[in-house]
Structure formats: structure tokens, C-alpha cells
Amino acid sequence: MSTSYDVIIVGGGVNGCASAYYLSKSGKKVLLLERERIAAKASSAAAGMLGAQVEVTEEGPLFEIAKESRAMFPSLQSELKEFSGIDIELVQKGMLKIARTEKEAQHLKQMLEFQQRLGEKASWLDKEAVLKREPALGGELVGAMDIPMDGHVNPEKLTHAFAKAATNLGAVVKEYVEVYSFQRDKDSVFAVETSEGTYSGASFLVAAGAWSKRLLAELALPIPAYPVKGECFSVITERPLITSTIFTDSCYIVPKSGNRLVVGATMVPHTFSEHVTIGGLSSLMSEATKALPAIATANFERSWAGIRPQTGDELPFLGGHPILKNVLIATGHYRNGILLAPITGKLVADMVDGLRIPIYMSAFSLNRLKEPLKR
Ligand code: FAD
Numbered sequence: 001m002s003t004s005y006d007v008i009i010v011g012g013g014v015n016g017c018a019s020a021y022y023l024s025k026s027g028k029k030v031l032l033l034e035r036e037r038i039a040a041k042a043s044s045a046a047a048g049m050l051g052a053q054v055e056v057t058e059e060g061p062l063f064e065i066a067k068e069s070r071a072m073f074p075s076l077q078s079e080l081k082e083f084s085g086i087d088i089e090l091v092q093k094g095m096l097k098i099a100r101t102e103k104e105a106q107h108l109k110q111m112l113e114f115q116q117r118l119g120e121k122a123s124w125l126d127k128e129a130v131l132k133r134e135p136a137l138g139g140e141l142v143g144a145m146d147i148p149m150d151g152h153v154n155p156e157k158l159t160h161a162f163a164k165a166a167t168n169l170g171a172v173v174k175e176y177v178e179v180y181s182f183q184r185d186k187d188s189v190f191a192v193e194t195s196e197g198t199y200s201g202a203s204f205l206v207a208a209g210a211w212s213k214r215l216l217a218e219l220a221l222p223i224p225a226y227p228v229k230g231e232c233f234s235v236i237t238e239r240p241l242i243t244s245t246i247f248t249d250s251c252y253i254v255p256k257s258g259n260r261l262v263v264g265a266t267m268v269p270h271t272f273s274e275h276v277t278i279g280g281l282s283s284l285m286s287e288a289t290k291a292l293p294a295i296a297t298a299n300f301e302r303s304w305a306g307i308r309p310q311t312g313d314e315l316p317f318l319g320g321h322p323i324l325k326n327v328l329i330a331t332g333h334y335r336n337g338i339l340l341a342p343i344t345g346k347l348v349a350d351m352v353d354g355l356r357i358p359i360y361m362s363a364f365s366l367n368r369l370k371e372p373l374k375r
């Protein structure tokens with residue numbers, strides 16, 4: 001007799017794995033299918049910043065959900081350590097968003113205004129105060145927005161911790177199984193066709209990152225999503241150069257443990273290529289050296305690239321399929337999928353349980369799509 005699952009998840013990135021964890025915690029029998037390895041794609045390429053305030057430049061639903069997700073990390077760290085044995089390496093030493101011109105300073109001061117008005121911690125540091133805090137910074141520098149609450153994690157470990165914790169709570173996680181298509185009738189899906197056979201379930205979650213578009217086309221749901229490649233590199237320094245994450249308009253530098261600095265990231269739209277180019281790397285290196293001159297003498301460690309899932313309006317798709325009532329979608333997290341993973345997983349579990357979801361969720365609904373849908 002074949003097994004039937006409560007929820008079948010397509011995609012073993014951070015959002016699929018977070019959903020597997022929260023669904024398993026709420027007692028669901030979960031099957032997660034990943035065509036490569038867990039965290040094989042964007043979720044291991046990320047820098048791991050929890051940049052609710054550094055990345056979101058205006059007030060609105062994205063800011064709301066980002067703050068809510070960021071606030072989940074401290075307790076999640078101990079919860080995941082307990083359920084999975086994996087430390088997600090949460091660091092809460094703040095970020096400096098650097099202004100190199102007066103125009104940038106004006107823009108950052110506007111961001112500061114709305115964030116302070118909404119009760120978030122943030123303040124303006126002039127050049128002298130920035131250099132007192134981070135003496136190794138150099139180049140053009142007018143001042144910086146000081147954001148104490150934005151931290152970072154190890155994104156690959158976060159994804160594995162969610163997957164392992166879900167498994168320990170009873171989920172079945174299968175790597176190297178590709179979902180090809182769905183078996184469905186007019187109103188619902190009842191099974192997935194995969195590289196190792198058919199699996200049936202009561203509900204389905206498409207969390208396949210930048211590759212969700214093809215799967216959703218199978219489900220008569222054309223989404224205006226496209227890939228945006230990001231390249232990064234890391235170096236090891238002899239001594240610590242910075243304490244806070246440094247974020248400029250052309251690169252960011254994230255201080256990880258072991259004197260490792262992660263530098264990212266390029267933005268190359270409309271490609272699924274994960275190659276690192278000389279052009280991408282050299283521009284990042286030059287921008288990082290302007291911001292932090294001593295990085296020039298650091299030992300190069302490695303470079304990599306990943307594919308961000310962009311939706312066009314920079315808001316994720318998080319909600320139910322407009323027609324197929326047992327299909328949920330969690331994709332399009334673009335530059336903030338690591339930050340948003342806890343709340344994504346939690347809301348997916350709440351939606352499966354039919355619980356009330358926050359008002360801001362209407363902004364992420366699939367109903368905002370303009371193209372007419374066919375049954
Ligand atoms: P993915 O991690 O891409 O996972 C999707 C998975 O689905 C993949 O493993 C894929 O193999 C699988 N899949 C696809 N099709 C199928 C199929 N048919 N069958 C089975 N499996 C399938 N975000 C932050 O919050 N902070 C950061 O600092 C940050 N930095 C970034 C830096 C870079 C260079 C990049 C590229 C991204 C960064 N991001 C960051 C964004 C973040 O990485 C993504 O938003 C997030 O990882 C997306 O996760 P996901 O689970 O939706 O997709």
C-alpha cells in the first residue's frame with residue numbers, strides 16, 4: 001500500500017525546509033522532495049544577513065514581515081540546536097549602512113526617519129563616529145546608518161538545521177528526487193510525478209526558488225518571476241578587521257567566525273548560470289577594497305554564485321493557488337529568503353491548519369497576478 005502524506009513540499013532550500021519544520025511541529029506527515037541536495041542552490045550561496053532594516057528601504061508589508069521574521073531568530077537558534085544538533089551561528093553585532101556622498105546620506109536619513117517612526121532602533125553616525133566604531137574603514141565616507149538589530153546567520157546551516165529538525169520530528173526528506181509534474185483535476189492536486197515514482201498527498205507546497213515558475217506553469221499559474229544571479233567571494237584575514245556588517249550601495253562585507261569575511265554580491269538578471277565571472281569578481285573586489293582598504297592583503301578563500309528568485313515587484317509569493325485549493329506557494333523571496341524563512345515556514349503551517357494569517361499577507365497573495373487564469 002502506498003503512503004499518502006499530509007503535505008508534499010517541492011524544493012529543499014531554506015523555505016521548503018523551514019516549512020517542513022513548522023509543518024512537522026504542528027503534527028503533519030510531511031514529504032520534502034529535493035532534486036539535488038538540501039541547500040544546493042540560493043540557500044547556500046547567501047551571505048546570511050538578517051537585513052530587515054538594511055535591505056527594506058520603505059515602510060509596508062515587506063518591512064512588517066521582515067521584522068517579524070528577524071525577531072524569531074534568537075529563540076529559533078536554541079530550538080533548532082535542540083531539535084537538530086546544528087548551530088545556525090546567529091551573530092547580532094549590527095550593521096552599518098554607509099553613505100559615500102551627501103545624496104546617499106539624504107536617502108539613508110529618510111530611511112532612518114520611517115524606521116524610527118515605526119519604533120525600530122536606528123541612528124545616524126557622522127564620519128568621525130563611524131571611524132571610531134570601525135577604524136579600518138576607508139574611502140569616501142560621509143556617515144552611516146547604525147542598525148543594531150540586523151544580524152546574520154550561516155544560511156547553509158540554517159537550512160540543514162530546519163531539514164534535520166523536521167526529519168527528527170517525523171518528516172521524510174528525499175534528496176536527488178525531481179518533481180516533474182502534478183496529477184490533478186479541476187480544483188485540486190492529488191499527486192506528484194517524480195524521478196522515482198508517484199507520491200500522493202492532501203496538500204502541496206511549491207518552494208522551488210527560482211525554478212518555481214516552470215512548476216507553476218504546470219499548474220496553470222503563470223508567474224512573472226525571473227532569476228537574478230549573485231556572485232560572492234570570501235577571504236581570511238590575519239586579524240579581525242570589522243565587527244559590524246558593512247553595507248554600501250555596491251557591496252557588503254559580512255564578518256563571520258574565524259576571521260572570514262564574506263563579500264557580496266553582484267546582481268545579474270535573467271540568467272540561471274551559476275558561473276562566477278572575472279568581471280563580477282573584480283568589481284566586487286574593487287568596491288570592497290574601497291570600503292575596507294586592508295582587505296587587499298587578505299587571503300582569498302573561494303568564490304561562488306547563486307540564483308535569487310525575483311518576482312518583479314520584489315515581494316514574495318506566499319499564499320494559496322487561486323484555483324487549486326490544496327496548493328500553496330512560497331517563492332520569490334529574492335534578496336531576503338534567509339531572513340524570511342522562519343516566518344515563511346510558520347505561515348505555511350498556519351495556512352495548512354486554516355489559521356488566521358496577518359493582514360500584511362494580502363500583499364504577498366497570488367491574487368495580485370494580473371494574467372487571467374485557466375482551469
Ligand atoms: P532555493 O534555495 O533556490 O531552493 C529551491 C530548491 O528547489 C533548490 O534546492 C532546487 O534544487 C529545488 N528544486 C527546484 N526545482 C525542483 C524540482 N522540480 N523538484 C525538486 N526540487 C526542485 N537572503 C537573505 O535573507 N540574506 C542574505 O544575506 C542573502 N544573500 C544572498 C546572496 C546571494 C549571492 C544570493 C544569490 C542570494 C542571497 N539571499 C539572501 C537570498 C536567498 O538566498 C534566497 O532568497 C533564498 O535562499 C531562497 O530560498 P528558496 O528555498 O526559496 O530557494
Ligand code: GLY
Pocket residue numbers: 047049055230264265308334335336
Ligand atoms: N541580500 C543580499 C543579496 O541578495 O545579495
